[in-house]
Amino acid sequence: xxxxxxxxxxxxxxxVLRDVTAxxxxxxxxxxxxxxxxxxxxxxxxxxxxxxxxxxxxVVDGEDVLAHNFxxxxxxxxxxxxxxxxxxxxxxxxxxNLTIGPVKLxxxxxxxxxxxxxxxxxxVGLSEKAQSFPDELSGxxxxxxxxxxxxxxNPEIILFDEPTSALDPTMVxxxxxxxxxxxxxxxxxxxxxxxxxxxxxxxxxxxxxxEGVIYEQGSPEEIFENPQRxxxxxxxxxxxxxxxxxxSQDFDLFALHSHIERFCAKYTVExxxxxxxxxxxxxxxxxxxxxLTSGExxxxxxxxxxxxxxxxxxxxxxxxxxxxxxxxTDPDCLSLRLIxxxxxxxNYSFVQGVNQISLTV
Ligand code: ADP
Ligand code: MG
Numbered sequence: 001x002x003x004x005x006x007x008x009x010x011x012x013x014x015x016v017l018r019d020v021t022a023x024x025x026x027x028x029x030x031x032x033x034x035x036x037x038x039x040x041x042x043x044x045x046x047x048x049x050x051x052x053x054x055x056x057x058x059v060v061d062g063e064d065v066l067a068h069n070f071x072x073x074x075x076x077x078x079x080x081x082x083x084x085x086x087x088x089x090x091x092x093x094x095x096x097n098l099t100i101g102p103v104k105l106x107x108x109x110x111x112x113x114x115x116x117x118x119x120x121x122x123x124v125g126l127s128e129k130a131q132s133f134p135d136e137l138s139g140x141x142x143x144x145x146x147x148x149x150x151x152x153x154n155p156e157i158i159l160f161d162e163p164t165s166a167l168d169p170t171m172v173x174x175x176x177x178x179x180x181x182x183x184x185x186x187x188x189x190x191x192x193x194x195x196x197x198x199x200x201x202x203x204x205x206x207x208x209x210x211e212g213v214i215y216e217q218g219s220p221e222e223i224f225e226n227p228q229r230x231x232x233x234x235x236x237x238x239x240x241x242x243x244x245x246x247x248s249q250d251f252d253l254f255a256l257h258s259h260i261e262r263f264c265a266k267y268t269v270e271x272x273x274x275x276x277x278x279x280x281x282x283x284x285x286x287x288x289x290x291x292l293t294s295g296e297x298x299x300x301x302x303x304x305x306x307x308x309x310x311x312x313x314x315x316x317x318x319x320x321x322x323x324x325x326x327x328x329t330d331p332d333c334l335s336l337r338l339i340x341x342x343x344x345x346x347n348y349s350f351v352q353g354v355n356q357i358s359l360t361v
Pocket of ligand 2: 162
């Protein structure tokens with residue numbers, strides 16, 4: 001339905017979109033996620049040509065929309081857009097907001113437009129508000145009207161730009177429910193959102209945008225459960241981390257413990273978990289890793305907290321030849337048994353001269 005190739009957009013010398021390539025098929029629900037300022041809105045606005053792309057191509061239903069003779073009003077009718085700030089006509093009633101487009105742009109009769117409008121208002125649960133003006137409505141109601149107005153133009157795809165970001169938290173779910181309903185009816189949609197649980201449950205695919213590109217894309221399971229790239233992973237798990245380096249056999253274990261305790265204290269975790277982390281770190285460093293190095297050691301420890309899973313990940317990086325003490329040590333070794341007993345999972349890799357052990361606690 002929509003094929004975007006090498007799309008670029010720059011403001012002055014600043015490239016917001018560097019090279020975006022994507023395909024959206026009919027019936028798909030695409031969630032677009034990513035940090036602020038990474039071009040998510042710009043991407044949507046380029047799709048329906050509210051912004052002029054600086055390069056690349058956009059093909060919609062087989063037609064090159066950037067061609068000189070392509071009708072932009074026709075494109076905007078095909079692609080409805082719902083904005084964070086509703087953009088309703090304040091001087092028109094709810095019904096007026098829904099009928100003006102179909103009457104003026106689609107050439108429908110007033111009567112036909114009103115009957116469709118009333119049906120759409122029932123769909124979004126607002127038929128009682130047909131005669132109200134926008135400023136008599138709550139934020140959630142305004143956004144539902146904006147969605148109904150968009151549907152009144154009979155679009156083939158709807159672009160949503162953070163449709164719930166301007167809402168009071170109590171009103172988010174009424175708007176998300178309407179979007180879910182549209183998804184169930186098979187509407188094709190691209191939704192920029194910070195509502196991760198929603199994105200995860202409603203989407204067929206997720207685009208993670210960063211660095212001016214679609215940095216990673218995949219099914220909700222792939223992106224939310226098992227992101228492949230570091231930035232995606234950091235974003236999804238909102239990982240915050242503590243980094244420590246050990247460069248002496250006589251390193252200060254007490255200082256290390258207190259740094260880890262302070263880091264853990266930022267999150268509401270059980271004291272027992274903190275205790276387990278301290279024990280695993282101590283055993284790993286003093287009994288397994290330091291004995292591997294004869295001279296000056298160089299061990300870096302990263303402690304990451306994944307809020308979503310409520311899990312800590314401990315990463316130990318160290319140099320030297322490939323050596324995994326988790327398997328090479330005597331299986332009766334007490335340290336090893338403690339570490340294995342307290343970790344939910346462990347993984348060893350040796351990449352470009354660096355050993356890495358990753359443990360989750
Ligand atoms: P997002 O929606 O992911 O938060 P945007 O697409 O709104 O990001 O913006 C991406 C970048 O482009 C930001 O750095 C923003 O300041 C810049 N930008 C957006 N619109 C304009 C504009 N009209 N003129 C200049 N810079 C802009
Ligand atoms: Mg935005």
